[in-house]
Amino acid sequence: MAVTTLKIDGKEVSANEDETILDVAFQAGIKIPTLCHIEGLTDIGACRMCIVEVAGSNKLQPACTTKVKDGMEITTQTARLKKYRKMVLEMLFSERNHVCAVCVSNGNCDLQTLAVEHDLTHVRMPYLYPKTEIDASHEWFALDQNRCVLCQRCVRVCDEIEGAHVWDVSGRGVQSRVITGLNEPWADSDTCTSCGKCVQVCPTGALSNKGKATGEMTKHREFLPYLAQRRHDHK
Amino acid sequence: MSKTRFATVWMDGCSGCHMSFLDMDERILQIAPLIDLVYSPLVDAKVFPENVDVVLIEGAVSSEEDLEKILKVRTRSKFLIALGDCAVTSNVPGMRNQFTVEEVETRAYIENAGYNQHIPHEVIPALLPKSRPVHEFVNVDLFVPGCPPPADAIFHVLSELLAGRVPDATEVSKLTRFGK
Numbered sequence: 001m002a003v004t005t006l007k008i009d010g011k012e013v014s015a016n017e018d019e020t021i022l023d024v025a026f027q028a029g030i031k032i033p034t035l036c037h038i039e040g041l042t043d044i045g046a047c048r049m050c051i052v053e054v055a056g057s058n059k060l061q062p063a064c065t066t067k068v069k070d071g072m073e074i075t076t077q078t079a080r081l082k083k084y085r086k087m088v089l090e091m092l093f094s095e096r097n098h099v100c101a102v103c104v105s106n107g108n109c110d111l112q113t114l115a116v117e118h119d120l121t122h123v124r125m126p127y128l129y130p131k132t133e134i135d136a137s138h139e140w141f142a143l144d145q146n147r148c149v150l151c152q153r154c155v156r157v158c159d160e161i162e163g164a165h166v167w168d169v170s171g172r173g174v175q176s177r178v179i180t181g182l183n184e185p186w187a188d189s190d191t192c193t194s195c196g197k198c199v200q201v202c203p204t205g206a207l208s209n210k211g212k213a214t215g216e217m218t219k220h221r222e223f224l225p226y227l228a229q230r231r232h233d234h235k
Numbered sequence: 236m237s238k239t240r241f242a243t244v245w246m247d248g249c250s251g252c253h254m255s256f257l258d259m260d261e262r263i264l265q266i267a268p269l270i271d272l273v274y275s276p277l278v279d280a281k282v283f284p285e286n287v288d289v290v291l292i293e294g295a296v297s298s299e300e301d302l303e304k305i306l307k308v309r310t311r312s313k314f315l316i317a318l319g320d321c322a323v324t325s326n327v328p329g330m331r332n333q334f335t336v337e338e339v340e341t342r343a344y345i346e347n348a349g350y351n352q353h354i355p356h357e358v359i360p361a362l363l364p365k366s367r368p369v370h371e372f373v374n375v376d377l378f379v380p381g382c383p384p385p386a387d388a389i390f391h392v393l394s395e396l397l398a399g400r401v402p403d404a405t406e407v408s409k410l411t412r413f414g415k
């Protein structure tokens with residue numbers, strides 16, 4: 001594998017050509033905000049939080065899906081990037097009903113943490129207040145569409161790690177919804193193994209264990225890098 | 236030095252933000268000499284006065300009364316703070332926004348009423364089609380999210396303002412957030 005050198009925020013780093021900007025930045029101790037990314041799953045560039053500036057290009061590139069190139073000069077923190085990242089967060093908040101005060105994940109939510117890191121004290125776009133469903137048909141888990149940010153971590157973990165592919169996305173744009181099976185109640189899915197990995201990787205309160213009250217849901221993700229490695233070794 | 240003309244307003248919220256204001260405890264004694272509390276649920280003034288320097292707004296804009304009130308408050312106040320998640324995001328009052336007003340009223344006054352089932356059309360202010368945050372109606376000078384915002388955040392914001400400084404969002408974000 002060819003080794004390349006590049007600069008991130010003025011720092012010289014070396015990398016393998018098949019690595020992404022996000023991988024290399026992480027190894028160099030440079031923090032880029034992420035939401036849909038989670039270590040152990042294939043990156044899809046869904047959320048656009050990890051956008052960076054690449055010298056010579058006017059386009060903002062998602063660090064999680066952009067491969068490094070020799071001589072690249074990347075900037076991860078600028079006023080322009082912060083402005084767009086903040087805008088992404090605002091759109092996510094306005095698109096569903098994120099009522100933090102009564103959410104099971106209040107205080108343990110990736111979306112909330114990003115809001116704080118970006119000094120997001122209010123949302124400038126008008127809230128859409130969509131009518132969204134809750135699927136509590138599963139014996140142990142609940143799906144609350146009000147809190148979903150369409151990161152598709154659930155879709156990927158179920159497909160890539162559990163190998164069941166219960167989850168997918170239906171609809172387009174703001175009408176997009178994560179679905180179980182062929183858009184049937186979760187409990188009716190023949191393929192769900194009830195492993196709960198989707199619940200653990202979900203960044204918000206969209207997927208939770210039943211019986212949790214406000215702020216009681218904490219996620220445990222330690223299993224993921226380990227299982228991902230085992231899957232990788234097996235291929 | 237003249238005192239800061241200070242007001243607080245309670246719209247569609249649970250009064251938790253006002254409770255959190257009182258939770259500043261003995262620090263209220265530091266603030267009290269610097270302000271003149273001209274309007275608030277905590278005092279007896281019935282009419283929102285002219286020339287208010289700083290006003291804290293608790294609650295979302297949910298009814299015709301709220302809307303009338305916030306428009307008047309804005310024209311009579313120099314610095315308007317949206318205090319708490321209901322004022323900033325519509326929060327819990329906004330949970331009814333997935334339904335029509337008719338559905339909400341039918342649920343509250345007919346389905347859930349054990350006696351005298353009817354939807355009132357007098358005395359109680361009519362609901363707006365949706366409960367919405369304050370800044371969708373008037374310009375807001377500072378946002379202090381939280382449910383409720385901790386007393387430390389309210390004290391920080393008021394201390395800064397009374398010292399003649401405008402608190403910035405980064406400092407506010409260190410002390411409070413949505414849902415805190």
